[in-house]
Amino acid sequence: MLVRPRLDGYKQGVDRFFNQQEVIRVDVIINFNDEVKVKLTEVGIEIMQEQRRELNSHIQGNGGIGLGELELKTDDDGYTRFQLWDLMNRFGQHMRIGHPEPFEGTMIFPQLNLNEWVSTAQDVD
Structure with a gap:
C-alpha cells in the first residue's frame, strides 16, 4: 500500500504520524x-x-x-x-x-x- 501522509503542520503531523494504531514502515532518503x-x-x-x-x-x-x-x-x-x-x-x-x-x-x-x-x-x- 502506498501512503502519502498529508500533514498540515510539522508538530501536528508528527503527533498524528506516531500516534497511529497501525505500524507503518517508512523508507526515507537522506x-x-x-x-x-x-x-x-x-x-x-x-x-x-x-x-x-x-x-x-x-x-x-x-x-x-x-x-x-x-x-x-x-x-x-x-x-x-x-x-x-x-x-x-x-x-x-x-x-x-x-x-x-x-x-x-x-x-x-x-x-x-x-x-x-x-x-x-x-x-x-
Whole structure:
C-alpha cells in the first residue's frame, strides 16, 4: 500500500504520524550533507572541546593564531545542528556499547518534508 501522509503542520503531523494504531514502515532518503539536530551530552561537549584544542594546537604549531575556544551554538530547545557527515565524523569513534553517549538518542532531520514522504506500509501482525 502506498501512503502519502498529508500533514498540515510539522508538530501536528508528527503527533498524528506516531500516534497511529497501525505500524507503518517508512523508507526515507537522506543525504550525508543534510542537516541533523541533536542534543549534546556533557561527554559530547567535552569531545568537541578536545577536538577544538587539538585543532588550535595544530594551527599554532604551524605559525597560526588558532581559532580560540569552542562557541557551541544551540537553538532554544538545546539542539545543535550538524551536517550528517560531520556528526558521524566527530562522534563515530565514540559510539560504542557501554560508553557514555555524546548526544541523546533522538535526532531531528529538519529538512525532511513529511508532505513529500512516499512510504510502503505493511500490516504487522
